[in-house]
Amino acid sequence: MNRILIVEDEMAIRDLLQIGLESQGYQCEVASDGEVAADFVEQKKYDLILLDIMLPHVDGYELLEYIKQNFDTPVIFITAKSQTKDKIKGLHLGADDYITKPFEMGELIARVEAILRRFHKTSEKIEIGNITINVVARTVEKAGEKIDLTPKEFDLLLLLVQNKNMALYREVIFEKVWGEELEFETRTLDLHIQRLRKKLDWKEHIKTVYRIGYRLEV
Ligand code: CA
Numbered sequence: 001m002n003r004i005l006i007v008e009d010e011m012a013i014r015d016l017l018q019i020g021l022e023s024q025g026y027q028c029e030v031a032s033d034g035e036v037a038a039d040f041v042e043q044k045k046y047d048l049i050l051l052d053i054m055l056p057h058v059d060g061y062e063l064l065e066y067i068k069q070n071f072d073t074p075v076i077f078i079t080a081k082s083q084t085k086d087k088i089k090g091l092h093l094g095a096d097d098y099i100t101k102p103f104e105m106g107e108l109i110a111r112v113e114a115i116l117r118r119f120h121k122t123s124e125k126i127e128i129g130n131i132t133i134n135v136v137a138r139t140v141e142k143a144g145e146k147i148d149l150t151p152k153e154f155d156l157l158l159l160l161v162q163n164k165n166m167a168l169y170r171e172v173i174f175e176k177v178w179g180e181e182l183e184f185e186t187r188t189l190d191l192h193i194q195r196l197r198k199k200l201d202w203k204e205h206i207k208t209v210y211r212i213g214y215r216l217e218v
Contacts, residue, residue: 002047002116006030007037007063008078009055013101017050020105021112023165034058041067048116051077051095053086061093068094074115078103106163113162126161128218131200133161140200147199152177156192160206160216170213 004021008014009032018028029044031037035057041049049067053060060077067075074096079086087098096115099108124136130143138154140147149157155177160168173189193214197203207215 001025001027003027003029003045004112005037005040005044005046005049007032007034007049007055007060008052009033010052013052013078016105017108020109024109024162025164026112032056034060034063037063038066041071041073046073047119048112049073049075050112051075053077053079053090061089064090064093064095074119076111076115106166109162128161128164131202133157142200149196149199153192153196153199156189157196157200160196160214164216164218167209167215168213173213 004026006014006017006021006028008017008030011032014030014032018030021028029040029046031040034055037049037051037055038058040046041063051060051064051067055063058066064075064077067073075094076097076099077090077095078099078101079090080101090098096118097111099111124134126133126135132141134140135158138151140149140154140157156173159173159176170189177192178188193206193208197206202216205217207217209215
């Protein structure tokens with residue numbers, strides 16, 4: 001399980017980040033000012049740090065410098081401003097990525113996953129119950145038995161897994177899995193969902209969310 005430190009002084013955003021990341025299976029710790037965060041970073045080991053820039057006591061830039069000079073932990077900084085100079089400064093100080101407030105949880109999680117993958121902090125494999133997904137080889141096993149999925153079924157499965165316990169809008173699923181390939185919505189999505197439910201024996205897990213779309217419940 002990946003451990004993430006969230007450094008953010010605004011409680012609402014801190015809570016949002018913590019809840020969002022924990023729902024994805026990450027273990028989170030929080031710090032509301034730069035000094036506490038520096039202590040945490042020194043005493044504990046994290047796989048990733050989410051760092052707000054405007055912080056009391058020690059600001060995010062200082063903390064970023066301190067982290068990068070002493071540890072090899074990847075950092076994504078969070079900036080309220082969409083100003084280019086903040087991004088450049090943060091990246092110049094060694095941040096691995098940034099996200100601008102307000103952000104969408106889906107985007108944040110995608111960035112977190114990308115950074116963890118880049119730093120090899122995450123395995124190629126995702127396990128849910130007796131299902132093992134190898135993201136790199138694009139294979140799926142159920143209790144050790146290989147399950148054949150079409151490329152679209154695999155993409156759909158990955159999208160559901162990466163957004164587990166969150167309702168996904170049909171439009172969003174369509175856009176992410178089919179992109180430009182289909183001009184208007186058809187029953188394709190529903191058919192693919194049915195196939196996944198059957199092949200993985202996930203009738204209970206892949207829920208239909210009325211008027212929205214689908215949610216993987218695990
Ligand atoms: Ca702040």
